Amino acid sequence: MVETVVGVSRVTQPAHPAAALKHFAQLLSFETDCWDVHEALKQSRCGFVLLDVRAPESFQAGHVPGAVNLPHGKINERNLAHYPPDSVFVVYCNGPHCNGADKAAFRLSELGRPVKKMIGGVEGWKDEGFNLTTTAS
Numbered sequence: 001m002v003e004t005v006v007g008v009s010r011v012t013q014p015a016h017p018a019a020a021l022k023h024f025a026q027l028l029s030f031e032t033d034c035w036d037v038h039e040a041l042k043q044s045r046c047g048f049v050l051l052d053v054r055a056p057e058s059f060q061a062g063h064v065p066g067a068v069n070l071p072h073g074k075i076n077e078r079n080l081a082h083y084p085p086d087s088v089f090v091v092y093c094n095g096p097h098c099n100g101a102d103k104a105a106f107r108l109s110e111l112g113r114p115v116k117k118m119i120g121g122v123e124g125w126k127d128e129g130f131n132l133t134t135t136a137s
Contacts, residue, residue, distance in 0.1 A: 030105075032116050034124045037090060041066050048088040053104040054122075062132035064092065064125055072104035077111060089115045095123030 014020065040046040041064075052059050052067040059069040070079060072093075083089075089108050093100030101117045108115040120127065 030116060031119050032090060034118060034120045034128045034130065037064070037118050038125075038128065038130050048090045048116075049083060050118075051089050051091045051104065052093075053091050053100050054093050054098075058094070058122075060134060062122070062134055064122070065131070065133045065135075067092075070104075072100045072107060075104055075107040075111070080108075080111065080113065083113075085112070086114065089113055090118050091115060092118040092121045092125075095121035097123075 015023065037050065040048070041050070046066075050064060050067045052063045052069045053072040053075070054063075054069070055071055056069055059067075063069065072091075091101045091104040091108070093104075096119075098121060101121060105115045105117050118124075122132065125132065
């Protein structure tokens, strides 16, 4: 339990380094960022399936190159059947204000599929200066 001291900022009361190490190692196992995804996509074999889990209209208006559109509400065994069971999925939605990627990651995990969330989503992708495409993958 963290003791709260009146008038002292919580910023100056960080977690113990061992606790921080455990926390951030775990966080990095669940998330990746736009820069790392961009770098991986530049390789001929990136090792994951990039899922845009937004509505088809949003996908068509602009998505990360190489992404496949599968709205989070349509993630089920039937729609994943053509992917090998050990396929790693990286999911994204609009951005930090949207929890579609979290819902997708939850659903994929429920189905026993390995998954990471691309933090930042489309907005993070654009913030990094990367282009979206309207071309189907």
